[in-house]
Amino acid sequence: MITAELFAELNSILPSERIIEEKNNHPLGNSGLVKVIPKTEEEIAAILQFANEHGKKVFVEGSGTKRGFGGLIESADILLSLSNYTGIVEHVVGDMTLTVKAGTKFKELQEYLAQYNQKISLDPFCPTSATMGGIVASNDSGPKRLGYGSSRDVVIGLRIVYPDGKVIRSGGRVVKNVAGYDMNKLFIGSMGTLGVISEVTVKLRPLPKYESLILLSFPEGQMDEIRRFATKLLDSTMEPVTLELLSPTLSEKLMGRNCNTVAIGLEDVETSVRYQEKFIQSIQPDHTELKILAGQDAQAFWNQFYSLTPISPTDSSTSTQTSLKIGVINMDVTTVIKESHLLSDTHNLKVEAHGGLGHGLCQINLKGAKEDIVSAIQQIRESVTKLGGYTVVKHLPFALRQEIDTWGQKPTHFFLLDGIKSKVDPKRVLNPKRFVGGI
Amino acid sequence: MAVKGIKSNDRHILNLANIVGDARSIIYHKEDLIAYDCDGFTLHKHLPKAVVFPKNTEEVAALVKYCAEHQLPFLARGAGTGLSGGAIPLNGEVIISLMRMKKLLSVDFENRRAVVQPGFVNLKLTNSISDKGYYYAPDPSSQYCCTIGGNVAENAGGAHCLKYGVTTNHILGLEVVLPNGDIVEIGANGIPDEPGYDLLGLLTGSEGTLGIVTKITVRILKNPEAKKTVLAYFDNVEDGSQAVSDIISAGIVPAALEMMDKTAIEGVEAAAFPVGHPKDIEAVLLIEVDGIADGLDEQINQILGVCRKRNVREVRAAKDEAERGRWWANRKTGFGAMGAISPDYLVQDGVIPRSRLPEVLSRINKISEESGLRIANIFHAGDGNLHPLVLFDARIPGQSEKALEAGSACLQVCADVGGTITGEHGVGIEKREEMRFVFTDEEIIAQTDIRSVFNPDNLLNAGKLFPMPGRCVEIKKEIKERSS
Numbered sequence: 001m002i003t004a005e006l007f008a009e010l011n012s013i014l015p016s017e018r019i020i021e022e023k024n025n026h027p028l029g030n031s032g033l034v035k036v037i038p039k040t041e042e043e044i045a046a047i048l049q050f051a052n053e054h055g056k057k058v059f060v061e062g063s064g065t066k067r068g069f070g071g072l073i074e075s076a077d078i079l080l081s082l083s084n085y086t087g088i089v090e091h092v093v094g095d096m097t098l099t100v101k102a103g104t105k106f107k108e109l110q111e112y113l114a115q116y117n118q119k120i121s122l123d124p125f126c127p128t129s130a131t132m133g134g135i136v137a138s139n140d141s142g143p144k145r146l147g148y149g150s151s152r153d154v155v156i157g158l159r160i161v162y163p164d165g166k167v168i169r170s171g172g173r174v175v176k177n178v179a180g181y182d183m184n185k186l187f188i189g190s191m192g193t194l195g196v197i198s199e200v201t202v203k204l205r206p207l208p209k210y211e212s213l214i215l216l217s218f219p220e221g222q223m224d225e226i227r228r229f230a231t232k233l234l235d236s237t238m239e240p241v242t243l244e245l246l247s248p249t250l251s252e253k254l255m256g257r258n259c260n261t262v263a264i265g266l267e268d269v270e271t272s273v274r275y276q277e278k279f280i281q282s283i284q285p286d287h288t289e290l291k292i293l294a295g296q297d298a299q300a301f302w303n304q305f306y307s308l309t310p311i312s313p314t315d316s317s318t319s320t321q322t323s324l325k326i327g328v329i330n331m332d333v334t335t336v337i338k339e340s341h342l343l344s345d346t347h348n349l350k351v352e353a354h355g356g357l358g359h360g361l362c363q364i365n366l367k368g369a370k371e372d373i374v375s376a377i378q379q380i381r382e383s384v385t386k387l388g389g390y391t392v393v394k395h396l397p398f399a400l401r402q403e404i405d406t407w408g409q410k411p412t413h414f415f416l417l418d419g420i421k422s423k424v425d426p427k428r429v430l431n432p433k434r435f436v437g438g439i
Numbered sequence: 440m441a442v443k444g445i446k447s448n449d450r451h452i453l454n455l456a457n458i459v460g461d462a463r464s465i466i467y468h469k470e471d472l473i474a475y476d477c478d479g480f481t482l483h484k485h486l487p488k489a490v491v492f493p494k495n496t497e498e499v500a501a502l503v504k505y506c507a508e509h510q511l512p513f514l515a516r517g518a519g520t521g522l523s524g525g526a527i528p529l530n531g532e533v534i535i536s537l538m539r540m541k542k543l544l545s546v547d548f549e550n551r552r553a554v555v556q557p558g559f560v561n562l563k564l565t566n567s568i569s570d571k572g573y574y575y576a577p578d579p580s581s582q583y584c585c586t587i588g589g590n591v592a593e594n595a596g597g598a599h600c601l602k603y604g605v606t607t608n609h610i611l612g613l614e615v616v617l618p619n620g621d622i623v624e625i626g627a628n629g630i631p632d633e634p635g636y637d638l639l640g641l642l643t644g645s646e647g648t649l650g651i652v653t654k655i656t657v658r659i660l661k662n663p664e665a666k667k668t669v670l671a672y673f674d675n676v677e678d679g680s681q682a683v684s685d686i687i688s689a690g691i692v693p694a695a696l697e698m699m700d701k702t703a704i705e706g707v708e709a710a711a712f713p714v715g716h717p718k719d720i721e722a723v724l725l726i727e728v729d730g731i732a733d734g735l736d737e738q739i740n741q742i743l744g745v746c747r748k749r750n751v752r753e754v755r756a757a758k759d760e761a762e763r764g765r766w767w768a769n770r771k772t773g774f775g776a777m778g779a780i781s782p783d784y785l786v787q788d789g790v791i792p793r794s795r796l797p798e799v800l801s802r803i804n805k806i807s808e809e810s811g812l813r814i815a816n817i818f819h820a821g822d823g824n825l826h827p828l829v830l831f832d833a834r835i836p837g838q839s840e841k842a843l844e845a846g847s848a849c850l851q852v853c854a855d856v857g858g859t860i861t862g863e864h865g866v867g868i869e870k871r872e873e874m875r876f877v878f879t880d881e882e883i884i885a886q887t888d889i890r891s892v893f894n895p896d897n898l899l900n901a902g903k904l905f906p907m908p909g910r911c912v913e914i915k916k917e918i919k920e921r922s923s
């Protein structure tokens with residue numbers, strides 16, 4: 001129940017139909033007693049200013065696809081949703097830059113840009129529901145990061161509403177800029193703990209003239225062979241935009257082959273793509289199977305891939321799901337995929353995993369009994385730590401997040417992170433306890 | 440115990456000498472300090488208290504700790520090629536030079552990364568790995584001498600950053616000595632997206648005001664299979680800049696897209712690396728595409744088509760690597776070449792939305808006419824990064840001030856069209872007040888707040904990057920008046 005007083009205060013900022021009382025806490029946590037849906041930046045600022053002055057806590061969401069990602073508090077006072085703060089602010093076709101409001105859905109933007117033969121060169125999961133603000137705040141990226149980088153390489157400007165309601169711009173609308181600190185970087189991946197991103201400006205890329213996808217499947221137990229192949233390809237002058245290793249279960253689901261498969265994306269003019277296909281065929285290891293998907297078939301594969309991640313908050317209580325983001329140095333991806341595959345036997349889990357051999361980031365989705373999930377996460381985290389890498393739990397029901405730290409050990413330079421948080425959000429209004437070390 | 444060969448009564452000098460251990464690792468006599476009174480920005484000079492040359496991270500940390508304990512201002516210095524005055528000891532700093540920490544520590548080809556000390560020279564990295572077909576992408580024109588530590592501090596760019604990104608896109612890890620002497624390691628294993636705020640991104644481009652970088656893990660890239668380079672000559676600047684805009688909006692991503700105007704051409708042709716550009720043309724474009732050889736012809740044809748549509752007088756492709764090398768030498772020594780046609784020059788560094796190029800160039804032309812100073816334009820046209828070079832003679836009273844004013848007016852034009860005041864050279868001392876062209880007071884405070892987390896006493900490189908508090912209002916007015 002929210003108090004009449006809180007309602008009245010919010011109602012002085014927003015009409016009542018955009019103030020929604022939340023009856024139940026969400027099983028993934030990160031709920032609010034009341035959800036507010038601003039339509040202007042002024043409204044966002046007024047809500048934050050109100051919260052800051054009255055000691056209220058605010059959770060921020062785009063479309064809430066990441067509710068299971070971090071957070072040790074079940075519910076805040078206010079859940080600020082950017083779902084209605086949407087639309088394109090400016091698209092300068094000739095400059096290849098785009099400014100959008102943070103609640104705009106990624107897929108809508110890509111469809112709009114395609115008319116101009118342009119795209120945002122990011123490939124986040126769940127593009128239909130993910131918002132531009134959420135993608136930037138959670139620094140989500142997919143396999144094509146190898147070719148095009150991540151939010152930190154693509155975002156050139158932000159507007160941020162600070163916890164006290166002031167609006168700060170970082171970066172700008174030009175593609176090169178070193179005026180002052182690179183403040184964009186602070187907010188990218190900050191999980192909404194420093195400010196509410198209201199506008200995002202990105203640099204665009206041309207749509208590739210042609211694309212294809214080579215799926216190269218290896219017989220079981222040939223991780224060394226995979227590693228050799230990947231090293232050879234990376235050491236050549238070919239320019240794959242993905243070099244993603246899929247676990248046998250994931251490969252089965254996506255293409256019906258139960259074995260480790262390397263997905264090699266090629267995007268360029270057609271002559272160049274064809275030439276690279278030939279090269280890869282020429283170094284195809286013995287006993288592997290190679291399949292080429294061209295154009296729309298390649299796109300269809302990726303669309304299925306991005307929509308895969310099986311996170312449903314309403315899942316039955318008998319099985320729990322989790323999604324891990326793991327970072328290791330490039331070639332250790334083979335070890336991570338191998339070890340995660342073993343969990344299906346040792347922990348009786350459904351495992352789907354993939355990782356980029358050219359950038360070192362892996363995602364592992366697990367499904368099974370609660371205790372098994374917990375123990376599997378601990379086991380994987382331990383072995384990844386030995387490799388010098390990290391494990392972030394991108395999704396876990398609220399109750400289990402008390403047992404397993406989403407972010408793992410605090411880094412030794414934690415005092416700097418905490419110092420930044422204290423400066424920007426001294427009253428700890430925004431997304432409290434959502435981030436590393438309880439920030 | 441005193442270090443042998445030190446002749447000073449100043450206890451700080453003696454103590455600093457003790458930390459670095461020998462008399463060759465410290466400079467403290469006035470006549471020797473003069474070499475360190477400025478960097479590549481020469482319009483401001485100040486003597487440091489001392490210059491020390493640590494050999495390793497521990498010595499850097501000890502020096503910093505000493506300075507912090509005794510409230511001595513200090514700053515880091517690489518090769519001193521910075522163009523905005525970042526390494527100038529405004530407050531009589533102790534300069535901590537990283538020039539003796541210049542080792543390549545390791546290269547890991549399989550995982551495409553290299554670890555260097557901060558004093559390692561940019562070009563040496565590429566030279567050390569080129570036999571295996573690899574290179575380090577950020578290529579500032581000063582790359583033969585500037586340090587990677589200095590590149591990190593300035594987030595340096597270069598001609599090939601259009602396709603491959605600037606320094607920040609290539610940094611995977613940093614070891615940093617904080618202003619209190621603590622050593623922190625961020626991204627120790629060079630793995631992307633380490634949990635936490637992106638301190639790598641924040642530190643890169645912080646102009647030496649948040650900490651001293653003592654070790655750097657960078658990404659290395661495989662050389663492209665092939666490159667094609669063309670020169671395009673235009674009879675008017677308008678056509679040349681339209682061609683740039685057309686190439687970008689046609690969806691071509693050249694590796695580099697550089698432009699020089701008539702005055703710049705006069706300079707480079709009079710200097711050490713002339714290549715025979717016609718004397719009577721108004722603009723030259725240097726365009727490079729790279730990638731898979733089989734795909735390049737198509738791109739080149741598209742570029743030629745665009746140039747023809749914009750009335751190009753002549754286009755030439757480089758016949759061989761030697762010719763390509765000469766063209767790049769001619770371009771990359773462009774700033775210094777101005778010395779051949781003018782006693783002094785001031786380099787500016789604005790950025791504009793690429794489609795506004797024609798308009799901005801004509802406004803810069805007007806500034807030149809009004810100030811009576813010639814302005815040459817050399818720039819990374821592909822990403823809208825302009826380098827107007829204001830030519831002047833410092834011996835003539837009043838000309839230096841005029842040059843500064845003209846430079847500032849150029850930046851105002853960039854800001855007016857939605858651009859920014861610096862694309863790669865940094866703010867330093869030079870553009871402190873111009874920060875107000877692009878940021879509000881609140882936005883500047885948001886940044887100094889972050890500085891105070893790292894550098895609470897502001898002993899490290901104080902007085903750089905941000906407008907001087909208190910004075911800002913008057914300066915703002917003054918600059919407005921100057922440029923109107």
Ligand SMILES: Cc1cc2nc3c(=O)[nH]c(=O)nc-3n(C[C@H](O)[C@H](O)[C@H](O)COP(=O)(O)OP(=O)(O)OC[C@H]3O[C@@H](n4cnc5c(N)ncnc54)[C@H](O)[C@@H]3O)c2cc1C
Nearest residue numbers: 060062063064065066125126130131133134137192197309
């Ligand atoms: C069913 C389903 C399953 C998914 N599974 C996965 C998966 O397994 N792995 C994966 O990587 N992705 C997954 N995603 C997609 C992923 O969540 C999105 O790609 C995207 O990164 C999040 O966008 P969002 O708008 O939903 O963000 P939200 O979930 O709303 O927010 C993410 C974070 O950013 C903050 N935030 C959001 N907007 C702003 C803003 N404007 N300013 C400041 N902070 C903000 C939030 O407070 C939160 O901390 C899944 C999505 C769905 C619908």
Ligand SMILES: Cc1cc2nc3c(=O)[nH]c(=O)nc-3n(C[C@H](O)[C@H](O)[C@H](O)COP(=O)(O)OP(=O)(O)OC[C@H]3O[C@@H](n4cnc5c(N)ncnc54)[C@H](O)[C@@H]3O)c2cc1C
Nearest residue numbers: 517518519520521525579580586588589592596647652863
């Ligand atoms: C002819 C010429 C051409 C140039 N062309 C380009 C170009 O194309 N692109 C471009 O981006 N720049 C260019 N520059 C500018 C300059 O070379 C770069 O800014 C370069 O990165 C500076 O490196 P440096 O080693 O000389 O640093 P310095 O000038 O010594 O220092 C620059 C700043 O970095 C700080 N610093 C240095 N080392 C460290 C460290 N280890 N830790 C923390 N802070 C540190 C200093 O305190 C100072 O603030 C050019 C300069 C010249 C003279």
